Amino acid sequence: MSVTTPQIQAPRNESGLLSTRPVWLVGILATLAGAVVTEAFALVARAAGVPMEAASPGAKEAAEIPVGGFFGGVLFWSVAGIVLAVVLARWAKRPARTFTVTTVALTALSLAGPAVAPHTATSTQIVLAASHVVAAAVVVPLLARRLAHVRR
Numbered sequence: 001m002s003v004t005t006p007q008i009q010a011p012r013n014e015s016g017l018l019s020t021r022p023v024w025l026v027g028i029l030a031t032l033a034g035a036v037v038t039e040a041f042a043l044v045a046r047a048a049g050v051p052m053e054a055a056s057p058g059a060k061e062a063a064e065i066p067v068g069g070f071f072g073g074v075l076f077w078s079v080a081g082i083v084l085a086v087v088l089a090r091w092a093k094r095p096a097r098t099f100t101v102t103t104v105a106l107t108a109l110s111l112a113g114p115a116v117a118p119h120t121a122t123s124t125q126i127v128l129a130a131s132h133v134v135a136a137a138v139v140v141p142l143l144a145r146r147l148a149h150v151r152r
Contacts, residue, residue, distance in 0.1 A: 016145070018142065018145070018146055019145070019146060019148075019149035020149075021146070023082075023085050023086050023089045023143070023146055023147065023150075024082060024085075024086055026085075026142060026143060026146040027078070027081065027082030027085050027086070027139075027143055027146075028082065029142070030078075030138065030139045030142035030143050031074065031075060031078035031079075031081075031082065031139055033138050033139070033142070034074050034078065034134075034135045034136075034138035034139040035070075035071040035072075035074035035075050035078075035135070036071070037134060037135070037138050038070045038071065038073075038074050038131050038134050038135045038138070039067075039068065039070045039071040039074075041070070041127075041130070041131055041134050042065075042069075042070040042127065042131060043067070045127040046067075050121075050123045050124055050127050051121050051123070051124055052064060052065040052069075052124065052127075053065065053119075053120065053121070053124065054114075054117050054119075054120040054124055054125075054128060055117055055118045055119040055120055056117070057116065057117075057118065058118075059118065059119065060119075061119050062119040062120055070131055073131075074135045074139075077135075078135075078139055081103060081139060081140075081143065082143075084099065084102065084103070085099055085143045085146075085147060088147060089147055089150045095147040095148075095150050096144045096145070096147035096148040096150075099140075099143060099144055099147050100140060100144045103136065103139075103140045103143075103144075104136070104140070107132055107133065107136040107140075110132045111129045111132060111133075113128070114126075114128035114129040114132070115129065
């Protein structure tokens with residue numbers, strides 16, 4: 001007959017390291033992670049032969065999307081997300097939920113851009129739209145998780 005001794009475990013910190021950091025810092029870290037993942041996604045698409053040329057509405061022809069273009073796009077657009085997160089952390093009653101609903105709606109709305117991009121191959125439009133989802137899938141949950149730990 002063997003007797004097992006109960007193990008005493010230290011309490012688990014369910015909130016994680018990022019929950020104690022300022023919202024803006026978590027936003028910057030999430031943005032960098034999202035930019036790297038999205039650029040890697042674009043590089044894989046490029047290697048698979050997807051033409052990385054797109055045109056803005058009104059343009060007469062498509063222009064090359066440079067290597068690093070996806071990274072820069074995520075950095076640029078995530079600034080608005082970080083500002084939104086900081087504002088919601090300060091004034092919203094339920095900042096994580098409000099942030100998630102707003103950013104999911106904005107991500108869905110952003111899919112219209114690639115869909116109507118003139119002079120752009122369908123495969124490129126799909127990669128562009130998917131890259132919006134990839135970036136949001138990285139950035140939004142990290143910031144939402146941080147916002148869930150906002151204390152008033």
